[in-house]
Amino acid sequence: MTAESQDSEIAIEEIEVAPAWIASVRRTAPPAEVARAAAEGLGVVRAWLAAAGAGAGLRPGREVVVYHPAAGEVVELECGVEIDAPVERALAPIRFARMPAGRALCARQREATDAAVARALAALGQACRDRGLMAAVRWEIRSGGGSVEVYASIEPNAAQVAYWNGPGGDRWAELWPLIDGAMGAITAEILEVAAPRPGERVLDVGCGAGTTALALREGVGAGGAVTGVDISAPMLAVARERAAAAGAGTAVSFVEADAAAHPFESAHDLVFSRFGVMFFSDPVAAFANLRRAAAPGGRLAFVCWRAAEDNAWVTVPLGAARSVLPDMPAPIEGVPGPFAFVDRDRVRGILESAGWREIAIERRDPAMALGATLEQAARYVMMIGPVARGLAEVGEAVRDQVRARVAEALAPFAAPAGVAVASSCWMVTARA
Numbered sequence: 001m002t003a004e005s006q007d008s009e010i011a012i013e014e015i016e017v018a019p020a021w022i023a024s025v026r027r028t029a030p031p032a033e034v035a036r037a038a039a040e041g042l043g044v045v046r047a048w049l050a051a052a053g054a055g056a057g058l059r060p061g062r063e064v065v066v067y068h069p070a071a072g073e074v075v076e077l078e079c080g081v082e083i084d085a086p087v088e089r090a091l092a093p094i095r096f097a098r099m100p101a102g103r104a105l106c107a108r109q110r111e112a113t114d115a116a117v118a119r120a121l122a123a124l125g126q127a128c129r130d131r132g133l134m135a136a137v138r139w140e141i142r143s144g145g146g147s148v149e150v151y152a153s154i155e156p157n158a159a160q161v162a163y164w165n166g167p168g169g170d171r172w173a174e175l176w177p178l179i180d181g182a183m184g185a186i187t188a189e190i191l192e193v194a195a196p197r198p199g200e201r202v203l204d205v206g207c208g209a210g211t212t213a214l215a216l217r218e219g220v221g222a223g224g225a226v227t228g229v230d231i232s233a234p235m236l237a238v239a240r241e242r243a244a245a246a247g248a249g250t251a252v253s254f255v256e257a258d259a260a261a262h263p264f265e266s267a268h269d270l271v272f273s274r275f276g277v278m279f280f281s282d283p284v285a286a287f288a289n290l291r292r293a294a295a296p297g298g299r300l301a302f303v304c305w306r307a308a309e310d311n312a313w314v315t316v317p318l319g320a321a322r323s324v325l326p327d328m329p330a331p332i333e334g335v336p337g338p339f340a341f342v343d344r345d346r347v348r349g350i351l352e353s354a355g356w357r358e359i360a361i362e363r364r365d366p367a368m369a370l371g372a373t374l375e376q377a378a379r380y381v382m383m384i385g386p387v388a389r390g391l392a393e394v395g396e397a398v399r400d401q402v403r404a405r406v407a408e409a410l411a412p413f414a415a416p417a418g419v420a421v422a423s424s425c426w427m428v429t430a431r432a
């Protein structure tokens with residue numbers, strides 16, 4: 001442990017945090033009600049552990065509250081009690097979650113009052129901003145005896161690891177059939193652009209629930225191999241189940257790792273991604289790592305979103321939702337997230353700096369098939385994408401209102417074959 005910095009009140013250290021598990025519940029709360037929501041959440045977990053935990057062989061440890069980077073006005077909390085390892089699938093609302101791990105800044109407070117915790121969180125927030133980290137995962141550990149340790153992750157991509165192992169990952173793990181249905185045309189186009197060939201070794205970056213890894217396997221055939229890499233445990237669990245059900249054997253494998261830093265073998269003929277490469281905190285370093293994963297002359301092929309304003313599946317529902325919730329936030333472009341790569345010159349610059357050559361970035365506008373009916377289409381855009389994120393906190397009555405407005409706005413796109421709305425993507429290719 002090294003003393004990192006110190007002000008008159010709060011000493012901050014940089015430490016390495018080992019991986020650990022918590023039995024937990026999720027809560028969202030406005031900033032002023034975080035302490036109440038955290039106490040309530042911890043109470044639910046404690047009660048569950050007292051009733052079911054001992055029988056299931058769980059030994060409760062310290063209490064942990066994880067603060068995810070704020071989505072708009074609400075704070076998302078994972079409230080839990082440390083355990084050795086998950087023992088079974090718990091019934092909702094109890095779940096097993098991984099605590100943030102890796103490099104973190106830590107402030108220890110002798111008293112666990114709300115004010116002391118808030119001061120420590122603020123000091124850590126400032127320390128993160130000083131390092132150019134805008135959104136960091138923070139957490140506190142209450143060890144009993146009144147003391148509290150407060151942490152902020154300085155691990156690259158930690159906020160994404162938390163998101164894709166949290167609500168985002170759970171949603172995609174459950175809704176992959178709907179997402180695949182919507183993205184059928186986009187998937188066909190990027191697979192055609194990538195053109196996997198028999199016998200090739202392919203890396204599918206941010207492979208999620210495994211759809212494209214399985215499709216790539218068709219392309220490379222029995223003599224080839226596909227490796228999917230992702231940071232999301234819930235999505236990889238689905239991917240592994242699907243690969244087993246498809247009898248993929250060893251031709252398709254999955255690795256839970258940060259693609260930005262994982263030491264891949266330099267053996268891939270094709271580095272591929274469907275919307276899985278826009279989340280890196282340091283994209284140049286990440287694409288340099290992916291270039292090292294490519295065999296000499298290996299190909300890169302990925303699809304990413306163009307500007308939100310050119311994607312009617314974003315603008316139409318967002319406009320309709322705003323007629324009910326005027327403050328619904330617009331997607332942020334240029335920061336790690338779905339719209340990080342809207343600027344073609346920036347994408348080119350990142351790839352050049354990372355050592356890729358023969359870079360080609362082509363606009364394609366495949367349709368998104370949002371659903372067979374207007375009702376289904378409205379439900380889809382309220383579950384996946386920018387409107388879904390903006391609705392995280394609203395109640396059923398408002399959701400019903402939004403759903404009706406969104407369905408109305410999508411009506412001009414309805415046809416006998418279903419509701420299809422334009423998307424706009426970059427199809428990016430390059431060579432190592």
Ligand SMILES: C[S@@+](CC[C@H](N)C(=O)[O-])C[C@H]1O[C@@H](n2cnc3c(N)ncnc32)[C@H](O)[C@@H]1O
Pocket residue numbers: 157160164179205206207208209211212229230231232235257258259260273274275276277279280
């Ligand atoms: C929008 S989803 C796309 C998933 C999948 N490719 C698909 O099209 O269904 C983005 C995916 O990228 C993954 N991801 C984000 N950052 C990552 C990283 N640093 N390393 C590996 N995967 C990452 C997420 O966990 C998530 O599965």
